[in-house]
Amino acid sequence: MSLKDRAWFPIVYMFGITLLLSTILIIFGTLTRKRVKENETVAFERAVLEALPIDLPAAVTPNQIHSIYVSDIREANDSSAGALRYVKEDTLKGFALPLEGPGFWAPIKGVIGIEPDGLTITGIAFYEQNETPGLGGEITKSTFRDQFKGKKIAETETPLQIRNPSEALDGSSVHAITGATQTSNRLAAFLNAYLLEWRKQRMDRKW
């Protein structure tokens, strides 16, 4: 009876192969883990800088982004209600509020920038999304994002409206990507939830 015909052979064989291949994967995973983590951090930092907005050179390297972030961005404190603070020469220049919520296909994560007055929006940027390219995916394009600049957080239940492209705009609304893009609706839902909460926390702080 050869080795291959023994009843225990398939079990040992499978175990051996699994052990070998998983070991290689674990080693490779460990070697790249630091890099993967860094990529995620830089993607977030970049979104924060773009939302504020801090101008970045066209061919900016991950290291440059990281050093600008480290020098200009401070952690959230009591008065910022969960938003990161942009501080330059000891003066507060703006807030960067991280957001996340469900998109049409997968979670959307982004950052919205607000002026020190706590009312005027400076910009918005997304660092994680998986929306349909050409449709929902357009939220990452400047045509959509530039609309937010200068808009005011209104004192209503929906502080920032995302309206159908056929409707008129005011100082607190922007146009959706199309009249039927689910991404716009879902973004509007969680963006407003965050802004409401932020406004509420800052109000509580004042009294």
Add this chain to the structure above:
Amino acid sequence: MVGRKKTKDVVLTAVWGENPVFRQILGICSALAVTNLVLNTMVMGAAVIFTTALSGFTVSLLRKYTPRIIRMMVEVLIIAFYVILFDQALKAYWPDMSGNLGPYVGLIITNCIIMGRAEAFANNNPPLLSFVDGFSSGAGYSLVLICVAVVRELLGMGSLMGIPVPFFSSALWDRWIIMVMPPGAFFTLAVIVWLARTMQKDTEEKKTKGSK
């Protein structure tokens, strides 16, 4: 040593004669999902070529030792191994692309082309020839996907590889939004399968006439 004639046959069969997408209608899921941008499609194709070629090679290398009753488990394990390797490398060195492709790289594990080649070819053929067969099957798959992607990106976004194409990116061209959406992939793939099958029919007829 693998005969040159045999290698050529394997390549031609895999890329054209028995092309996995338009002859065997395999791997359709990802063919529909990742073909709205040419660049994404090329990376996806590279991932499939990498996996089919190396998993074919490995399965074939182990074919004399693997007990038959667990051979499919072993095949899946080997395929998953290469896919995870590629996915992890993409996450570390090309994070933007990894984000674009989302879960589809991981889903290559379930791509029937790869399992199909391991079962149908690598199990009974020497490692190098299995490598060539896997590589060619992956290339045949990528070729069709790139054709689909070119049509979809050009008509749907007016660009190729992200570069705007004259006329299609201008105001004269009303972008076909449906091309970017999944239905656009169905239409395009169907037309390409139809064209390819029509061309194959011609060559088949010529062959039979010639032999008479």
